Amino acid sequence: MARPLGPVRMRRTNYVTLFIGAVLCLFIIYFLSQSGSSTGSHSSAHKHRPARPAPKSTVQHIRRDVQRFNLNQVTITGDPVANREKILILTPMARFYQDYWDNLMKLNYPHELITLGFILPKNKEGNAATSALQAAITKAQKGPAKERFRRVIIERQDFEPPLSSQDESERHKLQNQKERRASMSRARNSLLFTTLGPDTSWVLWLDADIVETPRTLIQDLASHDKPVVVPNCFQRYTGDDGKDAERAYDFNSWQDSVTAQEMAAKMGNDDLLLEGYAELPTYRTLMAYMEMEDPTDTRAEVPLDGVGGTALMVRAEVHRDGAMFPPFPFYHLIETEGFAKMAKRLGYQSTGLPNYKVRVSREQSQSSVLNLNRH
């Protein structure tokens, strides 16, 4: 009696079972792909994979919590895109410039190979900058995949004196420079020591008020394949005649002079030989004022003894070997200028690109004193 209905019942049960089975399969596939992609989107330094034989890779994952890196296989070359080299962009930030962020987003080095590191002071100005920065980051990381960065690290720290609350004229006073730049050095070191990974190839120091660079900044700087390379920093402004003009801005990139060396020889261990002060005429050759034979040759190189930090590209091995930003007078130099000297002591020569320009924000006021230090 039940027979005629048998097949019907079976068929009905089959539909329900099939439907639930399909849902089940979809769920399993969804969760598997989720756990897969969450692994995949980790920075590779923190990727967790079961042990696998990959002797030629930079990193081997012995277990989730054990990683092995071959530092000699971290390539650092003039063609970082082709070699999928990982870049760390580091920015000490006292104020958030939207133009800085917009310019950063436009860099066409693959964002998935870029880690961003920021350090901001713990004060009112720093809080406001952190909020604005975080909003910008969240938007970028939720946006199209190709805009998303590999990882972003935001650090907050108290500094004494704070990174940038003095006004420009106060900030440039010779007697304030030592403390101010020691503070900035500590900030740079804190950021560097805690974000550099075993698989980082290049570190790009980029100041928070740099608002205009070529989109190919990273590729261009890396293509020189130098241990330390620094472009020339300018500022656009409106002249008295109402026309747009630009002026030199960063005076920390220079070649040493005999006069400066003689001055240094007479100084005490704790004295600083700062650049850009009338009280200390060093006669160093400033990259800001160098005139090259062919001003259109953006690849022109000059050797430097001091470098500025507005945009500063460093092979990771230079930092790994120990080059940091001395917060104390090091051969009478401090911060980025001291860094160039330290790199030199480690065997690395700094290179300047006088015709390759980056630009600081117009909002950043420049004192009326012409030959003024950047910091």
Add this chain to the structure above:
Amino acid sequence: MARPLGPVRMRRTNYVTLFIGAVLCLFIIYFLSQSGSSTGSHSSAHKHRPARPAPKSTVQHIRRDVQRFNLNQVTITGDPVANREKILILTPMARFYQDYWDNLMKLNYPHELITLGFILPKNKEGNAATSALQAAITKAQKGPAKERFRRVIIERQDFEPPLSSQDESERHKLQNQKERRASMSRARNSLLFTTLGPDTSWVLWLDADIVETPRTLIQDLASHDKPVVVPNCFQRYTGDDGKDAERAYDFNSWQDSVTAQEMAAKMGNDDLLLEGYAELPTYRTLMAYMEMEDPTDTRAEVPLDGVGGTALMVRAEVHRDGAMFPPFPFYHLIETEGFAKMAKRLGYQSTGLPNYKVRVSREQSQSSVLNLNRH
């Protein structure tokens, strides 16, 4: 006609549906818990959690790929266990000593708060050490939960000269010291710069041949709450009379002397003032030979101007501020001794614990020259 069977058919379908529904639920719960636990077992620096309001925490997870750290809220105190402070133990390793590993495993600081970092040379000796080390690590990380470390990072790097292939007598020759210790400095810096995290509180440098320390080493050293603290390193040996004895081993921990300062003043910038060589009688006061009023007082402290690296506890902020191991003569000092000078330039005084002993392997041969440098 179909009626009587209706309920039966419904009941049957229900069983199947319920069963499949239960399986589905179990799968969902399983995968959810999986993705949860994989997140939970990450080191906290790399933990990925949705945004949450936790202003008082050291780290905030804005998104999976965005972390915010408050460096001022990383506590570094004399009671690190109570404050759940994260420790980074760093070991440059040329040879694997089972006794080193056994001693490390016995340290009773909570292992889940300890990250281990190793750097090994890329040579035959280094390969053998890496294999042995990896086997030991894998065993520990698969073992009981309380034995597992938070994270382990193994780095391989070529060094020139290699870290430790010279025999002991060759190694100690004055003319080999500069290169050898420059190489060791670069290894220490590479390891430090790439493993220090924003949430590390203390760094313990522990040489690969240290085989005997109190189980409470980390707590004991931290309890002094000093920026840089170093115990005294000895070696057990069998005397000519067949009895067990011990001798001083590390001569890099010292207090400066007027003689040494005068010698340094006459030296060129690139000259080193090494300790423990008859050619260079410095008359520095060596911690190895200090006699304290009460030899049983393991908490006795002395200020030091040079430190050894056999076991060296450093507050993370000292490194974050920029203190590294100079691979070049820094005030005529190099490596760990140069580090002490650099810490001093940054405002941090080193402290020695003359009566607190750690011991180097018996297998490590000691030259017949009594006053011999550790490295």
